[in-house]
Amino acid sequence: MNPYPRKRYDSVFKSYNYTWDDFHQDIFVSLSNYYPRDNIIVGNKSIKLPKGSNRIAADIIPCIEYRYYYKFESEYEDYIPGICFYTRDSRRKIINYPKLHFHNGANKNSKTNQNYKPTVRLLKNSKKMIINRYSYPLEAPSYYIECLLYNVPSNCFVNNRRDTYTGLKPCVLNYTQYVGVNGR
Numbered sequence: 604m605n606p607y608p609r610k611r612y613d614s615v616f617k618s619y620n621y622t623w624d625d626f627h628q629d630i631f632v633s634l635s636n637y638y639p640r641d642n643i644i645v646g647n648k649s650i651k652l653p654k655g656s657n658r659i660a661a662d663i664i665p666c667i668e669y670r671y672y673y674k675f676e677s678e679y680e681d682y683i684p685g686i687c688f689y690t691r692d693s694r695r696k697i698i699n700y701p702k703l704h705f706h707n708g709a710n711k712n713s714k715t716n717q718n719y720k721p722t723v724r725l726l727k728n729s730k731k732m733i734i735n736r737y738s739y740p741l742e743a744p745s746y747y748i749e750c751l752l753y754n755v756p757s758n759c760f761v762n763n764r765r766d767t768y769t770g771l772k773p774c775v776l777n778y779t780q781y782v783g784v785n786g787r
Contacts, residue, residue: 608675623689627665634663647691664688669698671787685785700785707784711753715760722760722767723749746784751775753784 631650634643644651649662669687674680685700712719727745734740752771759774761767 608672612672612675623665623667623687626667630663630665645691648688648697666699671698671700700787704783704785707753707786708749711757711784714757716762718760718762718767719752719757721764722771723752725764725768726752750781750783754781 627650631643631645634650634652638652638655642653642655644653646662649664652658652661652663654660664686666686666688669685670682671685672680672682675682683700683703685698685703687696687698689696708720715722726748730743730745730748755771755774759767759770761770
């Protein structure tokens with residue numbers, strides 16, 4: 604942000620001593636007050652709550668609001684709303700735009716005659732099968748698979764899954780400007 608908008612931003616939003624670490628700890632304590640501590644697993648990105656007799660398994664991501672500002676002027680704010688959290692091991696900041704991601708994914712699915720999401724699921728399941736069956740360590744997170752397919756031209760997605768699957772390779776290899784599903 605340029606100096607003037609930054610000064611304006613700092614005058615509107617005050618800094619507080621309550622950190623993301625404090626927030627993460629408060630969520631953990633709240634969960635511990637309700638569930639037995641041995642049922643709560645603190646992971647690198649999320650707090651995992653395994654399936655219980657009266658609940659489904661849950662991944663809880665303690666995140667804070669994040670805004671990517673295009674403009675921040677006296678009466679006008681233009682930003683993309685998102686979320687932010689940190690990894691526990693390396694303190695890496697992760698910024699995500701779930702609403703934009705959902706909106707763009709739904710639009711892509713509509714443009715592909717409802718074939719985008721099933722194809723994403725097909726490739727994610729294929730990845731999982733390769734890892735499980737062949738003990739092959741694939742390092743591509745599921746999000747990257749979705750982003751790769753988001754960049755494939757919509758006309759490459761057809762109703763026949765086999766034709767879509769085999770037709771993806773030339774579509775992926777011929778594309779040169781990749782963006783995430785969140786448009787970033």
